[in-house]
Amino acid sequence: MWQRAGQSSIWNPRRFCTAVRRRILDEGDWIYSSEWWGTQSDGHTVLRSTSDNGNGVVSVVAYSCSRPSKEWWPEMERWLWQRYAEIHPSCGDNERFRVLGYQWRSLRFNDHTRQSTVKIMAACRESEPGSVFFMQQPYCLAVPYLKSMVSVGLATLASSYHDLMNAVHGQKTMKILCIGHGGGSLPLFLANTIQGAVVHIVEIDPIVISTSVQAMGFPSFSVMTPSGERVLSNPDSIDEVLWKGVHERIYLYEADAEKFILENNNMYDMVFIDAYDGDDIFPHKLWDPDSPFVKALSGRLHPEHGTVVVNLHSDSELLDSRKPDSYFHRQLSPMGKYVSTICHAYKDVLVGSNSSSNEKKGSGLGFVVSVPWLYNSTLVVSRGFGTGGGYYNRDSILNTLISKSLEVEHVLNLPFPCLEYINSGFTLFD
Numbered sequence: 001m002w003q004r005a006g007q008s009s010i011w012n013p014r015r016f017c018t019a020v021r022r023r024i025l026d027e028g029d030w031i032y033s034s035e036w037w038g039t040q041s042d043g044h045t046v047l048r049s050t051s052d053n054g055n056g057v058v059s060v061v062a063y064s065c066s067r068p069s070k071e072w073w074p075e076m077e078r079w080l081w082q083r084y085a086e087i088h089p090s091c092g093d094n095e096r097f098r099v100l101g102y103q104w105r106s107l108r109f110n111d112h113t114r115q116s117t118v119k120i121m122a123a124c125r126e127s128e129p130g131s132v133f134f135m136q137q138p139y140c141l142a143v144p145y146l147k148s149m150v151s152v153g154l155a156t157l158a159s160s161y162h163d164l165m166n167a168v169h170g171q172k173t174m175k176i177l178c179i180g181h182g183g184g185s186l187p188l189f190l191a192n193t194i195q196g197a198v199v200h201i202v203e204i205d206p207i208v209i210s211t212s213v214q215a216m217g218f219p220s221f222s223v224m225t226p227s228g229e230r231v232l233s234n235p236d237s238i239d240e241v242l243w244k245g246v247h248e249r250i251y252l253y254e255a256d257a258e259k260f261i262l263e264n265n266n267m268y269d270m271v272f273i274d275a276y277d278g279d280d281i282f283p284h285k286l287w288d289p290d291s292p293f294v295k296a297l298s299g300r301l302h303p304e305h306g307t308v309v310v311n312l313h314s315d316s317e318l319l320d321s322r323k324p325d326s327y328f329h330r331q332l333s334p335m336g337k338y339v340s341t342i343c344h345a346y347k348d349v350l351v352g353s354n355s356s357s358n359e360k361k362g363s364g365l366g367f368v369v370s371v372p373w374l375y376n377s378t379l380v381v382s383r384g385f386g387t388g389g390g391y392y393n394r395d396s397i398l399n400t401l402i403s404k405s406l407e408v409e410h411v412l413n414l415p416f417p418c419l420e421y422i423n424s425g426f427t428l429f430d
Contacts, residue, residue: 036104116182136217138192151418160384170195180275305384370425
């Protein structure tokens with residue numbers, strides 16, 4: 001979840017783009033936020049249900065979007081036809097597709113909390129114009145805190161001697177756990193961008209899972225049964241067209257995160273945590289240092305390069321003191337006063353505490369960055385950063401992350417610059 005911060009002239013969304021190589025258009029850029037940030041009356045509700053798992057009324061509101069413009073729709077129609085022909089060569093030449101349009105769709109809890117936002121494409125077969133299907137656009141991360149999590153998380157992993165290059169090209173498996181599902185944009189982005197990624201998702205609310213599939217274009221073949229099997233024994237033909245090569249590597253479990261961590265023996269290279277309920281609360285058991293969850297998580301994290309990335313609401317003590325008039329207002333969100341405690345809890349359990357020295361021998365670290373435009377911060381705890389045995393101070397750590405972020409940006413061909421998310425209120429935790 002996220003809350004919007006005040007706008008400021010300090011941040012220009014295109015500020016860093018001219019300094020790097022030419023990139024593809026970022027359809028999730030913050031400059032388009034006015035299209036999906038509006039009130040309930042600005043869009044129309046396409047799904048509404050009531051949760052029994054603490055999320056209250058779960059709804060999806062649709063908004064029109066300006067990108068991609070109609071001139072690009074035929075290109076997507078050709079892609080759909082080519083994919084269908086590859087999968088069904090005997091009848092592919094006779095099947096054509098028609099793009100009906102694109103929408104932003106926002107998942108809300110209790111009508112006011114924006115849990116996530118995705119972009120979907122609506123299309124149909126020309127032979128069956130009444131059978132409309134939705135495809136979430138996997139390259140599009142609309143909300144800045146997701147870009148922050150991806151940028152700092154992958155840059156940290158790349159700084160921890162992990163072979164990210166081979167994972168991106170599918171030559172090495174990269175095991176990722178996402179706690180909290182929402183609309184599914186983060187796990188879908190990771191699986192689509194990193195060909196070697198195997199992504200497990202844990203979501204406690206079945207309403208959220210069904211909503212993401214029915215109204216937000218998340219691949220249905222990813223949904224798992226409690227016994228660990230696919231709900232669908234085989235994907236249907238359209239799902240194969242949309243997601244072949246991707247949905248086989250996504251496993252979406254309906255489960256309590258604590259129970260899931262305690263009962264499985266998987267070892268993860270990366271763990272992403274974004275688990276707020278309908279009251280905008282990060283459950284205490286997911287960050288209490290004495291809880292079974294945090295202790296068990298330590299045993300599920302790769303001992304050499306394991307990296308945990310957590311979305312948190314910011315508070316004033318973590319804002320960049322060098323920017324007193326920055327885009328952040330000095331306000332506290334419901335979880336704000338607990339941010340520092342949460343950061344220390346994860347770091348102390350997962351990598352241990354350090355001395356108060358300004359320079360620390362590399363044996364894992366924890367840091368937090370502020371998220372541009374929002375009242376959020378991103379916590380990162382890494383076991384592998386600096387395991388080469390050298391000594392590192394704040395500046396050397398930040399410089400390493402900046403350097404690696406440029407590599408990540410290039411290798412993954414990201415549509416957004418990582419630098420502005422890494423170099424934003426960087427605070428190292430002792």
